[in-house]
Amino acid sequence: MPMRPPADRFLLFIVAVLLLWPPVHALLMPALGVSTWRFGGWGMYATPVPRRSHVIVVGRDCGFSPPLLHRNDGARGLVLGAGSFRTGALPLDPTGHDLARDVASLRRETDVLALARRVRGLHRVDSDEPLAVAIVQPRIRGDVAFAHAAVFVVSADFAVEHGLRVSTLAGIDALLPSCGGAQ
Amino acid sequence: MKQTLRAFGLLLALKTLLVAGPRSLLLEEPASTAIAMLATVGLVGLVRQRAWGAAALLLALAVRVADTFPHTLNHAWFECLAAVILWRAFASPDVRVIAQAHAVLRFALLSVFFYSGIQKLVHGQFASGEFLMHTVAFEGNHMSDTLRMALRAFADLPRADANELALRPVTLHVSPLLRGVLATLSAGIIAAELVVPLLVVANVRGARWALLATQVGIGLSSGEFDFALTATGIVLLFWAEPPRAAWIGAFVGWAALIAAAVFSA
Structure with missing residues (x-):
């Protein structure tokens, strides 16, 4: 069927939005740290689906020696490198899962703080104990899968964002203030 | 043309009711209840080609957008936009506006296809095969299962x-053959998304069948049955007088898959 521009102004406005918004979206969303899967720019499948598994929360339990690092996968613990530290688990409830998914989508400080508060409430972590919230973006180069992560260090409802870097637990550990005082 | 727009409106309203109705009953969500009620009003009104029916459907889909904002899924945005166009058609006494709304709906679907391809090119991860590799290696959803079966x-x-991945890099042991197949498949998908809409606009013979095949293929392989139902309805608008059986078949087919996905979850 032949297609001609509509004369109705309202419909013309809709055509303009359909034409102009997606290119703007393609440039704007990465700059804002927002997933391309959001806000109607048709960027689905252009980048990985934002998932709650892309968000981990890491805290430090200073009652153990060496200090135990917790992360929220609700699963097994690991031994990493010559006994330098172990990881435990900070499982999330369904509300926490929803918050983690929201953080993965928009990377907004308000959502990060809400997630940190949820973790603190679930696991009785003091508000002044720092938590690291890492939002990972999976990548594959050759044979190797890895992730870039934006890490927020949250304490007392205040978040400091550290920019994208290759994500490792050692790297997150380095950003999290050590036991006994801030870095 | 108004008849085909009515058919699409009924399909969209029925689908909205299919998704929101059970959520309203089982989960007692106020937003789902409002959406289901408004979609029902929309159905009644659209059967009689009334503007208030189209307005009710638009309100239902606007409630859905507002309830999920800012995490609204893209197909919810699209369906709200489609409802805006439908409302414009039914609210105007001008026959030309109806024809123009029909054209804008078709254009809307083509723009989704085209810009989806552009976005994949711009961000690079899909074009290189990386996205599909990640899906195969790490995901556990319909798309990953389909890919694994095919590959x-x-x-x-x-x-x-x-x-x-949050803790350390992972070595995947990927064969060059698999890497090549995924890169080729990725390129083919992008090519289809970019070229098929252009063929349709150029009125190339058989292009609307290619559009239908592309949409059905994407829907079945990705598991995006919800959007596929709406999109297939708009694809039918590319025919002057699609038979009633086509509308019924599109709705029943995709609705069955939606229901199956919900029950198996």
Whole structure:
């Protein structure tokens, strides 16, 4: 069927939005740290689906020696490198899962703080104990899968964002203030 | 043309009711209840080609957008936009506006296809095959299952735990053959998304069948049955007088898959 521009102004406005918004979206969303899967720019499948598994929360339990690092996968613990530290688990409830998914989508400080508060409430972590919230973006180069992560260090409802870097637990550990005082 | 717009409106309203109705009954969500009620009003009104029916459907879909904002899924945005166009058509006494709304709906679908291809090119991860490799290796959804089934003949497939990526890199042991197949498949998908809409606009013979095949293929392989139902309805608008059986078949087919996905979850 032949297609001609509509004369109705309202419909013309809709055509303009359909034409102009997606290119703007393609440039704007990465700059804002927002997933391309959001806000109607048709960027689905252009980048990985934002998932709650892309968000981990890491805290430090200073009652153990060496200090135990917790992360929220609700699963097994690991031994990493010559006994330098172990990881435990900070499982999330369904509300926490929803918050983690929201953080993965928009990377907004308000959502990060809400997630940190949820973790603190679930696991009785003091508000002044720092938590690291890492939002990972999976990548594959050759044979190797890895992730870039934006890490927020949250304490007392205040978040400091550290920019994208290759994500490792050692790297997150380095950003999290050590036991006994801030870095 | 108004008849075909009415058919599409009924399909969209029925689908909205199919999704929101059970949620309203089982989960007691106020937003789902409002959406289901408004979609029902929309159905009644659209059967009689009334503007208030189209307005009710638009309100239902606007409530859905507002309730999920800012995490609104893209197909919810699209369906709200489609409802705006439908409302414009039914609210105007001008026959030309009806024809123009019909054209804008078709244009809307083509723009989604085209810009979806552009976005994949711009961000690079899909074009290189990386997205599909990640899906095969780390995801556990319909799309990953479909890909794994299709690719089993070509190579051993890696599988790893996505949670580990936050802690350390993971070696996938990917064969060059698998890498090539995924890159070729990715390129083919992008080519289809870019070229098919252009063929339709250029009125190339058979292009609307290619559009239908592309939409059905994407829907079945991705598991995006919800959007596929709406999009197939708009594809039918590319025919002057699609038979009633086509509308019924599109709705029943995709609705069955939606229901199956919900019950198996």
